[in-house]
Amino acid sequence: MADNPGITFERLPHPAPTDAAARVAALANPGFGSVFSDHMVTIDWEDGKGWHDATVRPYGPLSLDPATAVLHYAQEVFEGLKAYKQADGGLAMFRPDANAARFNASARRLAMPEIPEEVFIESCRLLVDTDRDWYPTVEGGSLYLRPFMIASEPFLGVRPAKKYKYLVIASPAGNYFKSNATTVSIWVCREHSRAALGGTGAAKCGGNYAASLVPQAEAIEHGHDQVVFLDAEEHKWVEELGGMNLFFVFADGRIVTPPLTGTILPGITRNSLLTLARDEGLDVHEERYSLQQWQADAASGKLVEAFACGTAAVVTPVGTLADHDGEIVIGSGGPGQLTQKFRDRLVGIQRGTIEDKHGWVMKLGF
Ligand code: PLP
Ligand code: COI
Secondary structure (H helix, E strand, O other): OOOOOOOOEOOOOOOOOHHHHHHHHHOOOOOOOOOOOEEEEEEEEEEEOOEEHHHHHHHOOOOOOEEEEEHHHEEEEEOOEEEEEEEOEEEEOOHHHHHHHHHHHHHHHOOOOOOOOHHHHHHHHHHHOOOOHHHOOOOOOEEEEEEEEEOEEOOOOOOOOOOEEEEEEEEEEOOOOOOOOOOOOEEOOOOOOOOOOOOOOOOOOOOHHHHOEEEHHHHHOOOOOEEEEOOOOOOEEEEEEOEEEEEEEOOOEEEEEOOOOOOOOOHHHHHHHHHHHHOOOOOOOOOOOOOHHHHHHHHHOOOEEEEEOOOOOEEEEEEEEEOEEEEOOOOOOOOOHHHHHHHHHHHHHHHHHOOOOOEEEEOOOO
């Protein structure tokens, strides 16, 4: 049992955990998002009662009434953060307070209850503690945590539900990209938008990702890894990828990332890299960048690097940009100098080999 202001977690250990040989095999090559640890956290919320029944329990299926609101109107939000093994062998989470704050911002947008930040963090900490044997052995691995919340009331009227379920599951993770490639290739989506002004683009809700699947499939069909979305109004300005933010590095030293206008996800990796860049006095800007300019700058050599960043993808160079008119190689087509430097710096802080000047790393004490 672990205490929290007002919330006590009950711990129900798995009666038949995964056998060690199967776990060890899975941990050697987990890929991304298909291996899950033995436990999960569940906490319930009900109108008039608040958060209750916090439990770390065996991982397993949920039983839902077919009328459960989330199944009909997608009232759901989620987060993604990672626990990393430190140089001293212990485990630590990276900026879980930022994930908690974004989770609650998403919840507000979807008319869902907020969860106390300390309960969010404790739920993640307890799951990592319980399933620390699920830390992957693959090089560059981490334990990916997926907190999420669903409207659990069986009700078909369109209004905010009166019951919710918050869960956390843990997934040992290797490389996000199947190909293990050192760069991603990007396909321009012209027909569909991810989010419009006033919509839910800045919230981390499942619906945004459902809407990204057709364009993402189009990217794959054309032989590319990821799709880049443009703004919904003018179809001109670069926004972000389906699950990552973008940065651009120019020959004159300028660094640009699209601004937070309400239509893109305020990435925690994006924010961390902006902070690291400003720490170093680099010439970094949050400003709009058009696709046309991107294509022109890549062709002229003015743009020397572009990279995608996010919890799952870390910092991954963009190798090529393609649309129906053809393909342009960005810079050298491989990892650029600054991209590599940002990646090394961020990974170093996350894994405790570089000093954490901003208090981003929350050591877990085990
Ligand atoms: N943009 C989208 C749409 C995402 O899904 C993610 C991943 O969470 C990001 C950006 C990057 O966010 P973060 O750095 O917080 O993982
Ligand atoms: C993440 O980086 O945590 C994401 O959520 C991206 C994707 C897996 C949805």
